[in-house]
Amino acid sequence: MVGKEPPEEEKIKTVIDMIKEHGEDGKSIGYKELQNLCAEKFEGLRLLLKKMKSKDIVDYEGMIPGFSAVITLT
Numbered sequence: 793m794v795g796k797e798p799p800e801e802e803k804i805k806t807v808i809d810m811i812k813e814h815g816e817d818g819k820s821i822g823y824k825e826l827q828n829l830c831a832e833k834f835e836g837l838r839l840l841l842k843k844m845k846s847k848d849i850v851d852y853e854g855m856i857p858g859f860s861a862v863i864t865l866t
Contacts, residue, residue: 803834804844811850811865820864823857 810829815821841857844850852861
């Protein structure tokens with residue numbers, strides 16, 4: 793990734809859009825796939841997902857998503 797990081801609100805919108813577009817049912821996606829989709833747009837996906845979980849936007853097993861985690865929109 794080169795250049796300025798987008799604001800957090802934009803990152804959250806990007807993650808939601810990626811899950812809706814590329815998720816198996818439009819509501820969930822594997823962490824590894826989501827990481828690949830977001831890699832060129834911004835860094836720090838795990839921390840962002842942790843913040844999104846605390847705001848009840850997404851859910852996944854555990855405190856911090858691992859590579860095998862499934863990210864689900866709530």
